[in-house]
Amino acid sequence: MRHSGSLQKLTxxxxxxxxxxxxxxxxxxxxxxxxxxxxxxxxxSIDLAIGGFPMAGNLAPDFTLSDQFGxxxxxxxxxxxxxxxxxxxxxxxxxxxxxAQIMYSAKTSLxxxxxxRIALVAVNANPSATSIAAVQAWSITHGMxxxxxxxxxxxxxxxxxxxAYQVYDQVSSNGEATHDPTTLIIDAQGHERLYFETxxxxxxxxxxxxxxxxxAGMRQWLPK
Numbered sequence: 001m002r003h004s005g006s007l008q009k010l011t012x013x014x015x016x017x018x019x020x021x022x023x024x025x026x027x028x029x030x031x032x033x034x035x036x037x038x039x040x041x042x043x044x045s046i047d048l049a050i051g052g053f054p055m056a057g058n059l060a061p062d063f064t065l066s067d068q069f070g071x072x073x074x075x076x077x078x079x080x081x082x083x084x085x086x087x088x089x090x091x092x093x094x095x096x097x098x099x100a101q102i103m104y105s106a107k108t109s110l111x112x113x114x115x116x117r118i119a120l121v122a123v124n125a126n127p128s129a130t131s132i133a134a135v136q137a138w139s140i141t142h143g144m145x146x147x148x149x150x151x152x153x154x155x156x157x158x159x160x161x162x163x164a165y166q167v168y169d170q171v172s173s174n175g176e177a178t179h180d181p182t183t184l185i186i187d188a189q190g191h192e193r194l195y196f197e198t199x200x201x202x203x204x205x206x207x208x209x210x211x212x213x214x215x216a217g218m219r220q221w222l223p224k
Contacts, residue, residue: 050213052185052194060085060186061164065123065151068136073149076190078119082221083186084214087125087167088150089177090134096125097142099181099198102207104147106214110222117188117223120148125162125169126177127155183214188223 060083064074075083084103088096100122107115124135135150144150152158162169162179169179181198194217199206 050196050199050209052196052213052217055184055192055195057191057193060184060190060192061161062190063123063157063161063164065153065157065161066132067149067151068132068139068145070132073121073151075121078121078186079190080188080223082118082188082218082223084118084120084183084218085186086120086122086183087162087165087169087179087181088122088138089126089179090124090129090138090150090152091126091175091177092138095181095198095200098202098207099183100142100144100148102198102210102214103183104144105211106218109211109215110218114219114222118218120144122148122150123161124150124152124158125167125179126171126175127158127169128171128175128177130155130158185214185217185221187221193217193221 060075062074062076064072067073075085084107086099086103088099103120107118107120110118122135124130126134130152132152135152136145139145139148139150159169165182165184167180167182169177171177181200183196183198184192185194185196187193196210196214196217199210201207
């Protein structure tokens, strides 16, 4: 009887040890699997940021502002041409210049015949620096003076446009603007087609990928 009891104890101990090993193996597998899931999700969101998020095709909200030369410009006046519409902070020296570079390079890559059918338009994303001189100076500094229409206006009007386009834009107490690094592709009939977000990266590979992605988006919606 004592021998039988010892055998039962050994069997029970073996069962407990096996169960613990199974639990440990499960924990290790979960730890390995979770980073794998993250590594799969991250490239997908990056790919969408580069290639553009499809939009519902709603009519882009119209507005009237002043460009870097003081001319009155209405968004709907670009009908018949595709529009790449970006939100650019007139004081930004980091992310916004990347957006401008991507827009310009993508358009240039299409060649003269195609690029003539595309208008580059920027809305001032800093409602605390709204002067025409501010958007003109930014355009000169970044080589965009004659490459686009950089539009500005009263702070209240700019805020209305941010709201209409669902662009987050907040100015801190020191006048620094934080906003969505948004660029939209609007077709020749004025409908929103693609939405891009500039990656916060100066790596040449990232810039090249974004330029290629935006070029493809522009090509897709070129007017016939």
